[in-house]
Amino acid sequence: MKKDRLQRMLVTSASSVLAVVVALVICAVLLKVTGKDPIKAYSTLFGAASEGKVLQDALNRATPLFISAAAVAIGFKMNLFNIGVEGQMRVALLSTAVVGGLVELPAPLHVLFCLVVAMVSGAAWAGIAGYLKVRRGVNEVISTIMLNFVALALVAWSFDVFFREETDSASLLVKTKELPTSAWFPDFVDRRLNGMLVVALLVLVFFYVLVWKTKFGFRLRASGGNPGAARVTGVNPMRMVAISMLLSGALAGLVGMRALLGDVHAYQNGLAEQQGFNGIAVALLGRNHPVGILFSGLLFGFLSAASGKLQLEEIPKEIVTIMQGIIVFAVVIINGAVKRWDERRIQRRAAAELERRAVEVAAA
């Protein structure tokens, strides 16, 4: 039985690994066509893995991806597509930057307070989409995408009108008032690897335990796997939608905290940009499983950390973004194919095993 489980795990990860390989091949062709040397590009890119600094940077960049992927995956587990992590993160960023600066607390408590504010505001923004789905039947894909635009504009406007700090410094960057140092999340490695990594890993552990080890998680997966069957066993589908939307939004609120509490310590336009969207890709590649997310988050973090090296070799670093895009495409396509193949394999094996036993019984 252990063997069965191992085999299923291998099959599951196989399609993701294959997707990465496919993306590498396609990008190699792209490089070749544009007159660059793919071998040199890849040796530069992956050669960077031997540098401690790059690895630290990779972990640092992976931190928000772990969290946003978990936020997306928790919805995916019940067929709820929260595309709005980016917007929820943005709302949480500004509210935390503002509310966090209003209180005075000792260091660890102040950080904790900020994290709670971030989660509450992320959940509140996601709650709008949840409410629309439960009460009005609005598809959450549409509403979360639209709410992303609303969040972006609303946050930019209110930042500009109410919260920007007038400074006389020469810096062109406008920010909110800087958070007191008690609200700063300490670094592991100064200016290179922030301690939020621990929070991100805890989020993955929490995600795993909640979804795979609790009654709630079982019901969540049941309503994702077969809403009809979950319904007749007393799972209220609408309540489930509301809860998972809020949970997803709360995690989304944490996504930007490495940038806010661990790096800039104030809100500015463009802070933590794209980290919510990238979580969707990481969750897809990680097959919505914490272990998968760990690997795919590391990969994405590493790719963007190492992409700077490419420029030194006169290879456009955008190739990495293209690669990430192709990975997502490939994983979706390959997943479908691998799944069909695997289902047939399992069915065949089950039938063969039963036949074997029937023969044994007949012989005995």
Add this chain to the structure above:
Amino acid sequence: MSENTAVDAVVLEGIGKTFPGVRANYDIDLRVRSGTIHAIVGENGAGKSTLMKTLYGMHQPDEGTITVEGRQLVMSSPTEAIAAGIGMVHQHFMLADNLTVLENVILGAEPVGRRGVLKLGEARERLHTLMASLGVHFDLDAPVSSLGIGQRQRVEILKVLYRGARILILDEPTAVLVPQEVDELFVNLQRLVAEGATVIFISHKLDEVLAVSDEITIIRQGTTVATVTPAEVDRRALGQLMVGSELPDPSGRESAIGDEVVLEITGLDVAGHAPGSKLALEAISFAVRAGEIVGIAGVEGNGQLEICEAILGLVAAQRGSIHLEGRDVTNAETRDRLALGLSYIPFDRHREGLLLEAPLWENTFLGREEDPSMTSGPFTVRRRMEADSRTVIERFGVRTPSEQVPAFALSGGNQQKLIVGREMASNPKVLLAAHPTRGVDIGAQAAIWEELRRARDNGLGVLLISADLEELIGLSDTILVAFDGRITAHLDPETATPELLGSFMTGEMQETH
């Protein structure tokens, strides 16, 4: 046998078909004479469908030959089968509700003139001839949604005839019909055969097969075991040929019905699906006592589903009350009702019964999340879920390599046994059993009946919904008939016959209060 026909309509010789891990057909020999009704009977899983798919060109046999009207054929698609004059009427109708009868019939075979204009007049004329040969009459411009089930089936047959079929395959055509409609269908088929067509009729309902066919071929475990005429065999003999052993019998009772009422429905109304539409359930009242099986007969869609959903709390009661174990649960949550000892074998095992992609140990846990023996506080305990699953598998004889296999890898009968096992594992007080043996083989059917009987003797109250009238009459202590959202009859199974039930099921007869 060659005195009245020059050529046999279909001859299959030595047909074999193997799927990965399963030998679905082997050594199939079948000779269907032209102008006859030829029945093919066998249990679910005996290989009837595989054989018919072979004959209809949906897949190719690994070995053997197919000869149609004297010509040996290799058919690589249904299109070629249709070209050879073979048509198939599927068990599930494939009609577009919003189109008219005429439009449905010509759909996909439209008579197109120059410049793409439909030549409807021509189609109309041909259809009138075909309707006459089938002995039916339709308003060709009526939308299919206005037709009853029996009429829709006739439209399906017309569709096949319109495409020029001389040999019709009917896959379990009576599964969806009430007895009176079955008789009408047979009249139509006999008429068609008299006009020279050939009908291949797949069924496992032995009485019908004996009544209508000229010849019967029995398939057992993938191969043809005998071809007989109705004159040579009776129902029992045919059944034994089909199963290879004694037939199970649903009836039998050792204990008396208890006094305690475990489920009581009083004056229940449930609103219709659309606002303003008529009630889905109207003034439903009945009681189920401990140790009693109350059967509900009815054509599908006459309120059976709504009765179950109302008892489960999935739809709200507009009026009336529901008592479980003496407690008023009219407004209680589904989960609380289940916790009081309510269990449910759902109508459709794929839609409501199983997590197909999840392993069996998760499937046997479904709906039992509050069972303290498998949980610890808010956490589930995998080890105990697996052990419990093995118990269910063992007790109900689910054929599976292990509890780690995903549910989709099981055959339909074994999936059903798993669901019945799960619902019984919580030792319920009240069981809602919707079609508990639908689509399972006779061995599994006997096992499920046995479990239901045993649980009933131990005091379980069962509400049994079934389309299998024999099952209803054999198992039930009281039979109710649901028609149009109401209970229109209370019958004693001792005196009820399928024909009597049929009269109530079609609404032809109704009890007056």
